[in-house]
Amino acid sequence: MTATLVLLSIGVLLVLLISGRVAPAPLFVSWAVGFHLLGLVDQRALLGSYTNSALATLVLLLLVSLALERSPLLDRLSATLLKGRPGFAVLRLSGLTAMLSAFLNNTAVVGALLGVVARQKFISPSRLLIPLSYASVLGGVTTLVGTSTNLVVNSFVVEAGLPPIQMFDLAWAGVPIALGCIVVLALSSRLLPAHDVDVREAIQRYVLEARVMEGSPLAGKTIEENRMRGLEGLFLLQIERQGHLISPVGPDEMLEEGDLLIFTGEVDKVSSLRQFAGLQFFGNGAESLLRSNLVEVVVVGESELINKTLRQVDFRTMFDAGVVGIRRGEQQIGGQLGRVQIRAGDCLLLAVGNDFAQHRNLDRNFVLVSGAPIRPRLTALQSRVTLSGFAAVVLFATLGWLPLFSGLLLFAGGLLLSGVLTFGEVRRRFPFELVLIIGSALTVARVLESSGAAQLVADAIQFVFSGYGVWGAFVGVYLLTLLLSEIVTNNAAAALAFPIGLAAARAFGVDPTPFILIVCYGASACFMIPFGYQTHLMVFSPGRYKVLDFVRVGAPVSLTYSLIALVTVPFFFPFN
Structure with a gap:
């Protein structure tokens, strides 16, 4: 009875995760706390989940990545590869991205290369951005540190009392998977749309300008007194006065004759400005004025803006910037921008102030x-020392000379002492949500196993694939993990699939290693839908993609990935 109730609660958790209305962190924490209050997990086990050694290693890896992603080497390497025919450019870019993602956090790699790919003029960025994201996933499955998902699964392995996954255990099947899928990706990239991300077009669609004429009754009064705040569908973004740009515009700013007022929002709402005497309209010609202080950004998954409107967060005060436009995939978001609820992956065109x-x-x-870099790049010397230091940590961990956790701890200390990484940066970027998700997921996974709920699912998999023995259960666990990774986050998929895979292996009395590794591969096999993986969301709007674009290119990649994974894992790691 307990197993059934736990399974039903996991079903509810899945539905809430898929809906996206509640962030994963509070959901997993709520389930972990709920299981504790119901007596399904004790206090020591609950608290111990958040101090897991593999989880601590993951946190350190993410923190040192903050320095690694600032290396100018990434920009230089990618810029030299984006020439020639699109297919070969995709092959070169994908190969570089996969190699980098094998050792660096794939979100950091895509974040570092995204601007370079979007700004280059050789090939349409929309032909390159999906391959960039997919290649980061493919590189991530070749090593233990390639993606957070692998380290999450390793934390479950350690928690279960099994031998931990070694640095290159995943490479035996991961390298053939990456090579095969990159070739398929280069061939199928021609199916992607070939449109450029044109900032000029975005500005013209979202900006309206009007000049304060000589003798206008608006002159000599503040924005508040002229009732220019709260206009229907329009927002006063900037004022150009005698060659100087005032941005953002405060309510106490006083208008002067000759001021050029720049409005953003629904340009077709110009009728709402007819009430102001002494304004002269010039159409949508503000792009030359704004180009000098335009910045285009993508909202990341851990942003505090997600599921909030610009008005709710007081965007202008928070960032000293006004939002000129919002793009979600290929869709230009209309309506009053201040009321638009921001989502992860949204592309914002910002007119920024001096601060x-x-x-x-x-x-x-x-x-x-696009625009000036948000964070300063490392110098050439800092870049060489930082990259060499990280390579040494990986080498020492591989040779068994120094545990990965200890090496990363020493490396992080060196970055802090040298000033390459600051305590303020660590505090701002510390992955609190990821710690909560994974720590809570460990508790949920423990309850799934201890209550017998995981065994129920494993029995169901055996029933569905009856007649195929351990191979059927192996394929069933992979397909279940793959399905979960497409509809929820990859870390959540790993958390829910791991105890099921372990239960299936124990039911057949076989070595659990192939089942554990296939969960790693399955949890990263999200190529069909952009909403389940952070890097897919990062390229979704800059590339102006439709969901169908991911399906069109992702289907052959997913099929190739699955076939190679299912064949090579049992070959290198037999069931007996």
Whole structure:
């Protein structure tokens, strides 16, 4: 009875995760606390889940990645590869991205290369951005540190008292998977649309300008006194006065004759400005004025803006910037921008003030697509030392000379002492939500196993694939994990699938290693839908993609990925 109730509660958790109305962190924490209050897990086990050694290793890896992603080497390498025929450019870019993602956090790799790919003029960015995201996933499945999902599964392995996954255990099947899928990706990339991300077009669609004429009754009065706040469908973004730009515009700003007022929002709402005497309209010609202080950014998954409107967060005060336009995939968001609920992956076109770059919350909320870099790049010497230090940590961990956790701890300390990484940056970018999700997921996974709920699902898989023995259960666990990874986050998929895979292996009395590794591969096999993976959301809007674009290219990649994974894992890691 308990197993059935736990399984039903997991079903509710899945529905809430799929709906996207509640963030994963509070959901997993609520379930973990609920299981504790119901007596399904004790206090020591609950608290111990948040201090798991593999989880601590993941946190350290993410923190040192903050320095690694600032290396200018990434920009230089990618810029030299984006020439020639699109198919070969995709092959070169994908190969580079996969190699980098094998050792660096794939979100950081895509974040570092996104702007370079979007700004280059050789090939339409829409032909390259989906391959960039997919290649980061493919590189991530080749090593233990390639993606957070692998380290999450390793934390479950350690928690279960099994031998931990070693640095290159995943490479035996991961390298063939990556090579095969990159070739397929280069061939199928021609199915992607070939449109450029044209900032000029976005500005013209979203900006309206009007000049305060000589003798206008508006002159000599503030914005508040002229009732220019709260206009229907329009927002006063900037004022150009005698060659100087005033941005953002405060309510106490006094208008002068000759001022050029720049409005953003629904340009076709110009009728709402007819009430103001002494304004002269010039159509949508403000792009030359705005080009000097335009920045295009993508909202990242951990941003505090998600599921909130610009008005709710007081965007202008928070970032010293006004939002000129919002794009979600290929869709230009209409209506009053202040009332639009922001989602992860949205592309925002910002007109920024002088203090924009000084705001310390930028890199936690955005990835830069165009404009001046948000964070300063490392110098050539800092870049060489930082990359060499990280390579040494990986080498020492592989050779068994120094545990990965200890190496990363020493490396992080060196970055802090040298000033390459600051305590303020660590505090701002510390992955609190990820710690809560994974720590709580460990508790949920423990309850799934201890209550017998995981065994129920494993029995169901055996029934569905009856007649095929352990191979059928193996394929069933993979397909279940793949399905979960497409509809919820990859870490959530790993958390829910791991105890089921372990239960299936124990039911057949076989080595659990192939089942554990297939959960790793299955949890990263999200190529069909953009909403289940962080890097897919990062490229969704800059590439102006439709969901169908991911399906069109992702289907052959997913099929190739699955076939190679299902064949190679049991070959290198037999069931007996």
